[in-house]
Amino acid sequence: xxxxxxxxxxxxxxxxxxxxxxxxxxxxxxxxxxxxxxxxxxxxxxxxxxxxxxxxxxxxxxxxxxxxxxxxxxxxxxxxxxxxxxxxxxxxxxxxxxxxxxxxxxxxxxxxxxxxxxxxxxxxxxxxxxxxxxxxxxxxxxxxxxxxxxxxxxxxxxxxxxxxxxxxxxxxxxxxxxxxxxxxxxxxxxxxxxxxxxxxxxxxxxxxxxxxxxxxxxxxxxxxxxxxxxxxxxxxxxxxxxxxxxxxxxxxxxxxxxxxxxxxxxxxxxxxxxxxxxxxxxxxxxxxxxxxxxxxxxxxxxxxxxxxxxxxxxxxxxxxxxxxxxxxxxxxxxxxxxxxxxxxxxxxxxxxxxxxxxxxxxxxxxxxxxxxxxxxxxxxxxxxxxxxxxxxxxxxxxxxxxxxxxxxxxxxxxxxxxxxxxxxxxxxxxxxxxxxxxxxxxxxxxxxxxxxxxxxxxxxxxxxxxxxxxxxxxxxxxxxxxxxxxxxxxxxxxxxxxxxxxxxxxxxxxxxxxxxxxxxxxxxxxxxxxxxxxxxxxxxxxxxxxxxxxxxxxxxxxxxxxxxxxxxxxxxxxxxxxx
Numbered sequence: 001x002x003x004x005x006x007x008x009x010x011x012x013x014x015x016x017x018x019x020x021x022x023x024x025x026x027x028x029x030x031x032x033x034x035x036x037x038x039x040x041x042x043x044x045x046x047x048x049x050x051x052x053x054x055x056x057x058x059x060x061x062x063x064x065x066x067x068x069x070x071x072x073x074x075x076x077x078x079x080x081x082x083x084x085x086x087x088x089x090x091x092x093x094x095x096x097x098x099x100x101x102x103x104x105x106x107x108x109x110x111x112x113x114x115x116x117x118x119x120x121x122x123x124x125x126x127x128x129x130x131x132x133x134x135x136x137x138x139x140x141x142x143x144x145x146x147x148x149x150x151x152x153x154x155x156x157x158x159x160x161x162x163x164x165x166x167x168x169x170x171x172x173x174x175x176x177x178x179x180x181x182x183x184x185x186x187x188x189x190x191x192x193x194x195x196x197x198x199x200x201x202x203x204x205x206x207x208x209x210x211x212x213x214x215x216x217x218x219x220x221x222x223x224x225x226x227x228x229x230x231x232x233x234x235x236x237x238x239x240x241x242x243x244x245x246x247x248x249x250x251x252x253x254x255x256x257x258x259x260x261x262x263x264x265x266x267x268x269x270x271x272x273x274x275x276x277x278x279x280x281x282x283x284x285x286x287x288x289x290x291x292x293x294x295x296x297x298x299x300x301x302x303x304x305x306x307x308x309x310x311x312x313x314x315x316x317x318x319x320x321x322x323x324x325x326x327x328x329x330x331x332x333x334x335x336x337x338x339x340x341x342x343x344x345x346x347x348x349x350x351x352x353x354x355x356x357x358x359x360x361x362x363x364x365x366x367x368x369x370x371x372x373x374x375x376x377x378x379x380x381x382x383x384x385x386x387x388x389x390x391x392x393x394x395x396x397x398x399x400x401x402x403x404x405x406x407x408x409x410x411x412x413x414x415x416x417x418x419x420x421x422x423x424x425x426x427x428x429x430x431x432x433x434x435x436x437x438x439x440x441x442x443x444x445x446x447x448x449x450x451x452x453x454x455x456x457x458x459x460x461x462x463x464x465x466x467x468x469x470x471x472x473x474x475x476x477x478x479x480x481x482x483x484x485x486x487x488x489x490x491x492x493x494x495x496x497x498x499x500x501x502x503x504x505x506x507x508x509x510x511x512x513x514x515x516x517x518x519x520x521x522x523x524x525x526x527x528x529x530x531x532x533x534x535x536x537x538x539x540x541x542x543x544x545x546x547x548x549x550x551x552x553x554x555x556x557x558x559x560x561x562x563x564x565x566x567x568x569x570x571x572x573x574x575x576x577x578x579x
């Protein structure tokens with residue numbers, strides 16, 4: 001069954017339901033204007049200085065604020081809500097897609113919850129202090145973009161090069177939902193193409209009867225299964241068509257207990273590896289597949305971490321597919337859950353980076369060492385800038401990422417560490433990730449600082465010709481390369497321009513891009529078994545101008561010619577691997 005996105009024409013920003021894999025009818029968006037104040041920590045006097053548009057961070061244009069929250073400051077949000085008649089069941093939950101970095105939530109002047117970390121969704125039960133009529137909601141956010149403890153991604157107080165403007169506060173949708181006392185808290189979906197089965201675990205406070213309905217291609221029930229919550233329920237789904245990049249078939253799920261009902265969906269697929277001709281290749285549903293993608297930073301010029309609307313986010317993913325790519329590497333960021341839904345319905349594979357952290361990165365460790373092929377000991381925590389609290393927090397946030405994205409159909413690869421940014425214990429971490437989710441592949445140390453583990457021999461190659469050798473133990477992958485740069489007049493964000501190799505016009509950029517694939521990538525597929533590429537990158541970001549698109553969406557290369565190159569990549573791969 002092919003899904004289609006739906007968009008709402010509303011004055012409420014990002015008004016669409018934000019959680020497509022655990023959807024309820026109960027939904028009251030709190031996006032829109034809130035009162036706000038930025039002040040020194042502990043000095044809030046109860047007065048607000050203006051309006052902020054949620055869910056846009058105060059640093060960005062779309063928020064209406066354009067102020068940078070500093071580490072010695074706190075950001076206050078204030079809004080009121082009155083529940084519609086008939087909305088309330090047993091409990092009222094506040095859901096926040098993401099808020100960076102530490103968020104305290106008060107309802108009617110009572111502290112109801114606190115969340116740590118800036119990238120994961122969280123829910124807080126408001127029921128205890130809920131009143132009839134108008135209720136007051138007050139959030140206090142603090143953020144340290146230089147933190148050694150929490151994941152911070154590519155955020156900097158002083159942007160430049162590959163580091164971008166720091167984002168603070170709420171940056172994903174906020175909404176209310178009302179649920180029964182023993183509601184379905186989460187679901188875990190495990191499809192197996194090989195076994196033609198789906199395993200579902202529905203989590204609730206107390207074990208209770210649950211009914212699961214799979215909807216078929218004609219919109220009618222295809223399977224109805226009964227079981228219990230908190231127990232794995234496995235059943236055959238032989239009549240479901242497989243999910244693939246060419247045919248992204250998805251099937252709706254309706255999950256009901258005596259008091260609760262949620263909607264979700266799944267795709268029948270299995271990610272694995274195969275050894276062919278002495279080399280290791282990635283497979284989808286048992287067939288070798290070339291992962292041909294782009295590095296995607298997930299930054300927007302007007303909203304930073306947040307797109308102006310969900311249609312913009314969808315159209316960006318669709319443009320990637322229309323150019324013939326079949327994969328995006330989500331780089332050092334976790335997106336709103338609708339982004340992964342769009343990848344699912346369009347058939348775009350997702351490589352998901354964990355978010356980096358640790359102490360300030362030293363140039364000799366992240367710049368010099370890779371280019372002289374110097375491998376450091378990543379169990380030397382002091383040298384790698386990872387104290388005990390930082391290491392513990394990494395695992396908390398990485399586990400949360402895996403749990404939050406586990407049901408994503410298109411997600412096929414996790415990247416625990418990138419370019420030695422806060423890397424530690426990469427081999428142990430790789431095994432830990434596999435213990436939590438053995439249905440995906442793992443690129444344990446992307447780019448350099450390879451410790452010999454994981455599913456990929458993962459290389460980042462800029463400035464020189466790509467000549468990696470296949471180690472015949474893992475998948476050979478160029479997980480970053482290219483970075484060819486062009487500043488398009490009238491479409492640059494800043495007078496400062498950063499790129500790996502600069503070109504003067506579109507024609508010279510395309511000639512270099514074409515040569516890169518035909519003269520380097522295709523021979524590597526044939527001679528070394530290369531089977532994954534991540535070109536740097538999808539869009540320009542602030543000072544960085546190495547995108548295929550400018551920061552405001554102008555494509556620098558001819559779409560049809562890029563598509564033709566991508567088809568040549570798949571053809572060469574098929575000739576070499578499937579012969």
